[in-house]
Amino acid sequence: MTRTDLTTAPWLDWPGTRAVMAALEVARPGGARFVGGCVRNELRGVPVDDIDIATQLKPDETLAALEAAGIRAIPTGLEHGTVTAIYDGRPYEITSLRRDVETDGRRAVVAFTEDWAEDAERRDFRLNAIYAAADGRLHEIVPNSVQDAIDGRVIFIGDADQRLREDYLRILRFFRFNAWYGAGMDAEGLAACERQKDGLAKIASERIWKELKRLMEAPDPSEAMLAMEETGVLGAVLPGANASELPSLVSVEQGAGLAPDPLQRLMAMLPRRARDVTSVTAHLRLSNAEASRLAEWADPALTHVLDVQPDALRRLFYQFGPRAVLDRALIEAAQVSGADALTTIKAAAVDWQKPDFPLGGADALAAGLSGPDVGAVLRALEQSWVASDFSLTRDELVARLNS
Numbered sequence: 001m002t003r004t005d006l007t008t009a010p011w012l013d014w015p016g017t018r019a020v021m022a023a024l025e026v027a028r029p030g031g032a033r034f035v036g037g038c039v040r041n042e043l044r045g046v047p048v049d050d051i052d053i054a055t056q057l058k059p060d061e062t063l064a065a066l067e068a069a070g071i072r073a074i075p076t077g078l079e080h081g082t083v084t085a086i087y088d089g090r091p092y093e094i095t096s097l098r099r100d101v102e103t104d105g106r107r108a109v110v111a112f113t114e115d116w117a118e119d120a121e122r123r124d125f126r127l128n129a130i131y132a133a134a135d136g137r138l139h140e141i142v143p144n145s146v147q148d149a150i151d152g153r154v155i156f157i158g159d160a161d162q163r164l165r166e167d168y169l170r171i172l173r174f175f176r177f178n179a180w181y182g183a184g185m186d187a188e189g190l191a192a193c194e195r196q197k198d199g200l201a202k203i204a205s206e207r208i209w210k211e212l213k214r215l216m217e218a219p220d221p222s223e224a225m226l227a228m229e230e231t232g233v234l235g236a237v238l239p240g241a242n243a244s245e246l247p248s249l250v251s252v253e254q255g256a257g258l259a260p261d262p263l264q265r266l267m268a269m270l271p272r273r274a275r276d277v278t279s280v281t282a283h284l285r286l287s288n289a290e291a292s293r294l295a296e297w298a299d300p301a302l303t304h305v306l307d308v309q310p311d312a313l314r315r316l317f318y319q320f321g322p323r324a325v326l327d328r329a330l331i332e333a334a335q336v337s338g339a340d341a342l343t344t345i346k347a348a349a350v351d352w353q354k355p356d357f358p359l360g361g362a363d364a365l366a367a368g369l370s371g372p373d374v375g376a377v378l379r380a381l382e383q384s385w386v387a388s389d390f391s392l393t394r395d396e397l398v399a400r401l402n403s
Helices: 013-028 037-046 059-068 117-120 145-151 162-164 172-180 187-202 207-215 224-233 234-236 244-256 262-269 274-284 288-298 310-320 321-338 339-351 359-364 372-387 393-400
Strands: 032-035 051-055 072-077 082-087 088-095 098-103 108-112 130-131 137-139
Touching: 013 032, 013 051, 013 059, 013 082, 013 088, 032 037, 037 130, 037 145, 037 262, 059 072, 059 082, 059 088, 088 234, 098 117, 098 162, 108 288, 137 145, 162 172, 162 187, 172 187, 172 207, 172 224, 172 234, 187 234, 207 224, 207 262, 207 274, 224 234, 224 244, 234 339, 244 262, 244 321, 244 339, 262 288, 262 321, 274 288, 288 321, 310 321, 310 339, 310 372, 359 372, 359 393, 372 393
Parallel strands: 051 088
Antiparallel strands: 032 051, 032 130, 072 082, 082 088, 098 108, 130 137
16 A cells, blocks of 8 residues: 555654754745655665755755754755755755756756756656655655655656666666665666666766665665676676676675675675776775775685684684685685585684784894894794794794794
8 A cells, every 4th residue: 555644754753854844944834845765765664864855945045044043054065956954963965956957967957946846857766756745744746656665666757768868877876776675677777777878987986886885785786786787787887797696695695694795795796816806996996995905805815715724714814814814705605605614704703813923123133133134034933923823932932033
């Protein structure tokens, strides 16, 4: 049965929600409605974290209304009509109703409007174009949008090709929403994504990676990623990637109790070679931390890890770090169905505490070493200490140093 209101939604009664909507109501009675994810997720019974509001007020009027009510207001995107209200640390994104004047596939020139239908018709999917009044009453402007949200159907508003030509990032949003909510791929939308995939070359790498990460954070993105591969969209944004191992990866993740990790899922789609990691790092413009993690996983010195004995596993933890070992183990487990071994490695990684090598430069100098000999001798002794499963004592190491 289709819901006709959201009057029982708990976030309607948050103090910040009431205060922000009241401030907008004073400036323009009936001129503000909730829209987007908060409405969609409430209809689906999914927790709501972010509150988006659409208003007939112009941006400067929104700023004035919030300031008059004593609510902090940040002009986060005035050219697109967006103002962010902050109440008790919680952001409320408020955007003026708008229509597109000009689009080039990556950005739009907009004009503000007071027409709810114009605002709805420029949005991407029907399930994202549902409005709710301050009291929770729904306003369904785009036919079937409410039922789409309830059922998880991801269907473009109007002509799918036109929606994509307005903003090619919507191609990835189509797959992302299907990964999170999809009740089966809409054939027309999927075909349009395939036709328009070359337009993704216009989109900045950072925006593509941000969207891919959100997609790969879904509990099981396998079907969406495989559809991306089949249509050529995956190759357009991630050349050389192969999504065929994602289903087994997700199965192993779930069996080992691991939370979805976009970087691990990216690893599962890439050849484990330094040149491929370097290429992907540059192509997606990964952060330094993300690039380092990929490089550590691809280190050729980090060989098979699933079947190693506990002492060898501790040596791997010491040399490469537990995160890199666990990343390697997960990808390996997905390839050979090694969920049990992965669970053992995960438990060991949680308990691992890196021991401190007992010697330092002062010890080498006291033994009469100098120059390059200091580093070379200490490295050799550290290797012996690691090979002993960290059992050599400081006295034993000092004795070897002085021998």
